[in-house]
Amino acid sequence: MSIAREPDLKEVKELKELKELKEISTKYLNRDLSWIEFNWRVLEEAQDPSTPLLERVKFLAIVSSNLDEFMSVRVAGLKDQIKAGYTKKDFTGYTPAGLIKRIMKRTNKMVSEQYKTYREVTRLLTREGIVFTEYEDLNTTQKKAMDAYYHDIIFPVLTPMAVDQSRPFPLVHNHSVYLAVLLIREGDDPDDEPYFAIVQVPSNLSRYISVPTRPNSKKQEFILLEELMEHHIQSLFSGYIPISVHGFRVTRNADLTLNEEGAEDLLEEIEKELRRRRWGSPVRLEVQEGIHPYALAQLQEEFEIEEQTFEIDGPLDITYFMKLANTLNGFESLRYPRINPKYPVEFEDEVDFFDVLKQKDVLVHHPYETFDAVTDFIVHAAYDPKVLAIKMTLYRASGNSLIIQSLARAAESGKQVTVVVELKARFDEERNIAWARMLEKSGCHVVYGLVGLKTHAKITLVVRQEEHTLRRYVHVGTGNYNDNTARLYTDVGLFTSNSVIGEDASALFNEITGYSAPHDWQSFAVAPTDLKDKLFELIEREAVHAREGRPAKIIAKMNSLSNQEMVDALYAASQAGVKIELIIRGVCCLRPGVPGLSENITVRSIVDRFLEHSRIYYFENGGSIDVYLSSADWMTRNLTRRIELMCPVLDPQMKKMMISILNVSLNDNVKARELMSNGMYTSIKNELTPYRSQFEAMKITSWKKLQLES
Known part of the structure; x- marks a missing residue:
C-alpha cells in the first residue's frame, strides 16, 4: 500500500499559482500582459534577419526604452496598490500581487531574449x-x-x-x-x-x-x-x-x-x-x-x-544603441532606404492654402506625405494679414518647432492666438513648460486645459476675414504637432473649411478655455462627455443592420483597446453578426475568435519601420459608409480622463483614401501578426504575393494624384 506524499513547499506554491491562473477570466486579456506581448513584437523586429542591421540595433533600443516607461508607470502603479493593501481583482481576474508576479516572470524571459539578440547583433556589427x-x-x-x-x-x-x-x-x-x-x-x-x-x-x-x-x-x-x-x-x-x-x-x-x-x-x-x-x-x-x-x-x-531585480548579461541600458545607429557615418546598406515624403499634391502648385481649402478638403498621410504641409499651413496663417485668430492644441512639440515660432510671430503681429498646452504630457512636461512660458511672453493666450483632464485632441482653428464674412479653416489630426515624430509615426490629418466642422471647432475651444455647457455637436464627438456614447451608438447601429440583414461591418485602427465596456460592445456586435476587423498596434484586452462570443472578430498588429499611430474608424452603416479620424484610442483614460476628438471625413474622395489606408493594413502579410484567442500573436502567412503595408502605403499618394487628376 502506497502512502500519500505531502507536497513540498515549491509544489504547494506551484499548485496555488495554477489555481489562480484557472480563475483568471477567459473573456478578456490583461492590459499589462498584452503590453508585454507588444514589446515582444518589437523585439522580434530586432531578431528578424531581413531587417537591416542598424535598424535591428534601433529596435533593441526601443525595447529598452519601452520597458523603462512600462516599469516606471505601470509596474510602479501596481506596487503602489500592493503597498496600500489593495487586493481587488481587475476585470481580467488579476489581483495586483498576482499580476506583478506574471509580469516579472514574462519580463525576465523577454530581457534574457533581448540580450541574447544583443550579442548576436554585436557579432554581426563586428563583421561589418x-x-x-x-x-x-x-x-x-x-x-x-x-x-x-x-x-x-x-x-x-x-x-x-x-x-x-x-x-x-x-x-x-x-x-x-x-x-x-x-x-x-x-x-x-x-x-x-x-x-x-x-x-x-x-x-x-x-x-x-x-x-x-x-x-x-x-x-x-x-x-x-x-x-x-x-x-x-x-x-x-x-x-x-x-x-x-x-x-x-x-x-x-x-x-x-x-x-x-x-x-x-x-x-x-x-x-x-x-x-x-x-x-x-x-x-x-x-x-x-x-x-x-x-x-x-x-x-x-x-x-x-x-x-524586481534583473541580472543583465551585457551592458545596462542599451538605449544608447539608438544614438549610435542614427549618428554612424556611412553604412547606408545597413539601414532602410531613405524615403522622400511627397508634398500633398493639392498644395503643390498653389501659393494660398486658403484658396485650395475653399474648394475642397485635403487629407494628408504621414510620413508618406510630408508634415511640412501642416507647418506651412500654420506659418501661412501667422503671416496672412486677413487671419484674425489662430487657436491650437499642443500635446507634444519638437525641440526647435517652427510652429511654436510662427504662433509667437502671429501674436506679436496683433493676431488673437490661443494655445492649449498640455503640461501633463508624460515625460514631455519640462519641454512643454518652456514652450508655455515662451508663448506667454510673445503675447499668446496660453491655457493649461481643464482640471483633472489631459488635452490630447489635435486640432488647429484659423479664423479669417474674407470680404464681408468670417471663414473658419480647421486642421484635425491623429498625431502630435511634432515634425520629428511625424517622420517616424504613421498618422493622418484633415484640412477643411467645412462650416459645420468649423463651428464645432470653435465650440470645442470655447469649452476648453472658458465656461461653456457641453455642446450639442453637429459633427464632432468629444471625450470625456460624449465620445464613448457616440461609439456605442455607432457599434449598436451596425448590430441592428446585421440583425436586419443589411451590410454591417466595423474596421477600427488604433494603438490600444483596453476599456471593458468597449470590448463588451464589440462582443455584442459580433454576436449580432457584425464582421469586425481590428488593427491594433499595442494593447488589446479583447479575446478574438472565441465561439459564441467573438468568432466574427479578427485582431492584427503591425510592427514595422514606422510606429503605427493613426486612429481610423470605419462603420459600414448598411452601405452608407461613415469614416472618422480620431486622437483617441479605446482606452479608459482616453474615453473618460482626456479631452479627445473624433471627426468625420465627409469629402467622398478623402473618405476613399481613408478606406484605402485601412485596406492596405488589412492586406499586410509580411509584418502583420494576428492575435489568437490564447493571447499570443502569430505571423500572418498565406500563399499570396508578399504585401508589406508600410511599403505599399507610399503608393497611396500616387493613387491620390491620379484620382485628383481624373
Whole structure:
C-alpha cells in the first residue's frame, strides 16, 4: 500500500499559482500582459534577419526604452496598490500581487531574449566593421589614447561616493547607470568586510567612445564609458584595492501625482513634481550579471527590492544603441532606404492654402506625405494679414518647432492666438513648460486645459476675414504637432473649411478655455462627455443592420483597446453578426475568435519601420459608409480622463483614401501578426504575393494624384 506524499513547499506554491491562473477570466486579456506581448513584437523586429542591421540595433533600443516607461508607470502603479493593501481583482481576474508576479516572470524571459539578440547583433556589427571592444583588447596606441581621454575628460567629472556609518547612501538618480565598487584597504585582511562605494557613470558624456583606428584597418571601434571607468577605478580610491566593480541601475516611480484642485499655479506644481520624480520609490533594480553578493545585498537592502531585480548579461541600458545607429557615418546598406515624403499634391502648385481649402478638403498621410504641409499651413496663417485668430492644441512639440515660432510671430503681429498646452504630457512636461512660458511672453493666450483632464485632441482653428464674412479653416489630426515624430509615426490629418466642422471647432475651444455647457455637436464627438456614447451608438447601429440583414461591418485602427465596456460592445456586435476587423498596434484586452462570443472578430498588429499611430474608424452603416479620424484610442483614460476628438471625413474622395489606408493594413502579410484567442500573436502567412503595408502605403499618394487628376 502506497502512502500519500505531502507536497513540498515549491509544489504547494506551484499548485496555488495554477489555481489562480484557472480563475483568471477567459473573456478578456490583461492590459499589462498584452503590453508585454507588444514589446515582444518589437523585439522580434530586432531578431528578424531581413531587417537591416542598424535598424535591428534601433529596435533593441526601443525595447529598452519601452520597458523603462512600462516599469516606471505601470509596474510602479501596481506596487503602489500592493503597498496600500489593495487586493481587488481587475476585470481580467488579476489581483495586483498576482499580476506583478506574471509580469516579472514574462519580463525576465523577454530581457534574457533581448540580450541574447544583443550579442548576436554585436557579432554581426563586428563583421561589418563596427566593433565594441574591451580595454584589454586595445593595442598600445589605442590604450594611450583612451587613458588620455579618461584622465582629461572623464576623471574630472567623476565623484566617488562612499557608503558607511557617517555617509548614508546617496541619492541614486532614475535610469542612470552606476558602478557598485567593493574595496579593501591596502594591508587589510582580504576576508574582512569590504568597503562599499558607488560612482555614477556620467549621463552628460557619450556612453560609447570612438577608439583610434588600428593600422591598415577600416573598422570603427568603440569602447563603453563604464568599461574605461572600471579599468581606471583605482584612480578614484587611492590607498584601497578594488575587489569588485559591477554596474547597476534603478528605475523609479515616474508618474506625476498632482493636486490640481489645490494648485494655485499648475506650472509650479508640475515643476515641483518633476523634481520629486528624481527620487520616486524604486520599482526595478538592474545589476550586471556576476555582481558580488555583498554588493547586491547592499543595493537590495537600500532600494527594498528583491523580486524586481534583473541580472543583465551585457551592458545596462542599451538605449544608447539608438544614438549610435542614427549618428554612424556611412553604412547606408545597413539601414532602410531613405524615403522622400511627397508634398500633398493639392498644395503643390498653389501659393494660398486658403484658396485650395475653399474648394475642397485635403487629407494628408504621414510620413508618406510630408508634415511640412501642416507647418506651412500654420506659418501661412501667422503671416496672412486677413487671419484674425489662430487657436491650437499642443500635446507634444519638437525641440526647435517652427510652429511654436510662427504662433509667437502671429501674436506679436496683433493676431488673437490661443494655445492649449498640455503640461501633463508624460515625460514631455519640462519641454512643454518652456514652450508655455515662451508663448506667454510673445503675447499668446496660453491655457493649461481643464482640471483633472489631459488635452490630447489635435486640432488647429484659423479664423479669417474674407470680404464681408468670417471663414473658419480647421486642421484635425491623429498625431502630435511634432515634425520629428511625424517622420517616424504613421498618422493622418484633415484640412477643411467645412462650416459645420468649423463651428464645432470653435465650440470645442470655447469649452476648453472658458465656461461653456457641453455642446450639442453637429459633427464632432468629444471625450470625456460624449465620445464613448457616440461609439456605442455607432457599434449598436451596425448590430441592428446585421440583425436586419443589411451590410454591417466595423474596421477600427488604433494603438490600444483596453476599456471593458468597449470590448463588451464589440462582443455584442459580433454576436449580432457584425464582421469586425481590428488593427491594433499595442494593447488589446479583447479575446478574438472565441465561439459564441467573438468568432466574427479578427485582431492584427503591425510592427514595422514606422510606429503605427493613426486612429481610423470605419462603420459600414448598411452601405452608407461613415469614416472618422480620431486622437483617441479605446482606452479608459482616453474615453473618460482626456479631452479627445473624433471627426468625420465627409469629402467622398478623402473618405476613399481613408478606406484605402485601412485596406492596405488589412492586406499586410509580411509584418502583420494576428492575435489568437490564447493571447499570443502569430505571423500572418498565406500563399499570396508578399504585401508589406508600410511599403505599399507610399503608393497611396500616387493613387491620390491620379484620382485628383481624373
